[in-house]
Amino acid sequence: MTAPRALAEPVVHIDDERFKVTEWRFATDAETGWHVHGHDYVIVPLTDGTLGLEEPGGVQRNASLTQGVPYSRRTGVSHNVINAGGAPLSFLEVEVVDDHIAHHRRDTLVRFMAAWNARDVDALMACMAADCAFHSSAGAEAQGTRYIGRDAVRASYTAMFDTFPQAAWTADSHHVAGETGISEWRFIGTDKAGRQVDVQGCDIFRFDGDLIALKDSYRKNRS
Numbered sequence: 001m002t003a004p005r006a007l008a009e010p011v012v013h014i015d016d017e018r019f020k021v022t023e024w025r026f027a028t029d030a031e032t033g034w035h036v037h038g039h040d041y042v043i044v045p046l047t048d049g050t051l052g053l054e055e056p057g058g059v060q061r062n063a064s065l066t067q068g069v070p071y072s073r074r075t076g077v078s079h080n081v082i083n084a085g086g087a088p089l090s091f092l093e094v095e096v097v098d099d100h101i102a103h104h105r106r107d108t109l110v111r112f113m114a115a116w117n118a119r120d121v122d123a124l125m126a127c128m129a130a131d132c133a134f135h136s137s138a139g140a141e142a143q144g145t146r147y148i149g150r151d152a153v154r155a156s157y158t159a160m161f162d163t164f165p166q167a168a169w170t171a172d173s174h175h176v177a178g179e180t181g182i183s184e185w186r187f188i189g190t191d192k193a194g195r196q197v198d199v200q201g202c203d204i205f206r207f208d209g210d211l212i213a214l215k216d217s218y219r220k221n222r223s
């Protein structure tokens with residue numbers, strides 16, 4: 001039996017909402033253990049060295065590190081990394097972690113759409129930030145009609161359900177880039193007078209953390 005390898009030592013230098021920077025220090029023959037990368041990342045070798053890589057499917061290969069020469073990899077890489085050279089080695093791993101925020105924000109948009117289809121005003125407001133606003137697609141102002149603050153927003157959402165006893169938001173898709181979110185949808189509803197509405201539209205969102213600070217609505221003007 002061979003002795004288990006020592007583990008490489010991670011030293012976290014930066015861990016904020018946008019980056020995680022970890023220095024990995026490997027004694028000779030140390031390993032990271034198997035792991036799956038959850039983010040895109042850049043490796044900056046701090047030393048020359050030789051990595052032994054164990055990869056899915058029993059693949060084993062070596063890769064050379066050159067001090068100061070970086071390389072990038074995408075999320076999803078799965079491997080065990082071993083110091084296969086004859087001397088200690090180290091590198092910086094720079095992970096782009098702000099996709100976490102984007103994922104959480106996108107989850108909020110998916111929950112928000114589900115709440116519209118469930119006609120659940122409490123669930124809608126649970127997606128809205130403490131300081132929030134809604135700019136509707138129609139109104140006298142250039143911005144439509146502006147509802148500022150939770151009470152006004154809640155009242156406008158409630159009024160929407162009153163206006164449309166039947167309503168469905170279909171064919172939805174959601175995207176987040178930085179501070180901006182977009183939800184596309186096709187609204188199919190019947191208002192209290194029995195008038196049918198079938199129109200595509202979108203919301204442009206601004207966020208406060210994971211929650212919606214502004215819902216800015218647009219829809220096609222059918223004629």
Ligand code: NI
Pocket residue numbers: 035037079081
């Ligand atoms: Ni790795």
